[in-house]
Amino acid sequence: MTPDQRRQSLSQLSRHARDLIARDLQTVLQDGVLVTHAEVMAGTVAVASPVLTKSGQPVAAVCVFGAEMRLRGAALHSSRSQTANAACDISTPPAV
Structure with a gap:
C-alpha cells in the first residue's frame, strides 16, 4: 500500500x-509484537508479529489465535516471544 x-x-x-x-x-x-483481547470474538486472544523485507517493509504476519482461558500467563508470554522469533526468522532467512 x-x-x-x-x-x-x-x-x-x-x-x-x-x-x-x-x-x-x-x-x-x-x-515487535501485538497482543489483542476479544478484538474479533469474545473470549479470544491474538498474538501477531510482522514479517518484514530487508528494507523493513511489512509483507506478512505470524499470528497465534486462541481461547483467552488457555492463552494467558506463561502461555501468553511464551507465545509472544515465539511469535516474534518466528516472524524474525522468516524476515531474515539463513544465507545460502
Missing part, C-alpha cells in the same frame, strides 16, 4: 479509530 493509499484509507475512519491504530502500530514498532 502506498503512503497515499494508506492516508486515504485512514481518512475514512473516525478520529478514535485512527488513534487506536496509531497506538497499536507504535506497540508493534516498539515491541
Whole structure:
C-alpha cells in the first residue's frame, strides 16, 4: 500500500479509530509484537508479529489465535516471544 493509499484509507475512519491504530502500530514498532483481547470474538486472544523485507517493509504476519482461558500467563508470554522469533526468522532467512 502506498503512503497515499494508506492516508486515504485512514481518512475514512473516525478520529478514535485512527488513534487506536496509531497506538497499536507504535506497540508493534516498539515491541515487535501485538497482543489483542476479544478484538474479533469474545473470549479470544491474538498474538501477531510482522514479517518484514530487508528494507523493513511489512509483507506478512505470524499470528497465534486462541481461547483467552488457555492463552494467558506463561502461555501468553511464551507465545509472544515465539511469535516474534518466528516472524524474525522468516524476515531474515539463513544465507545460502
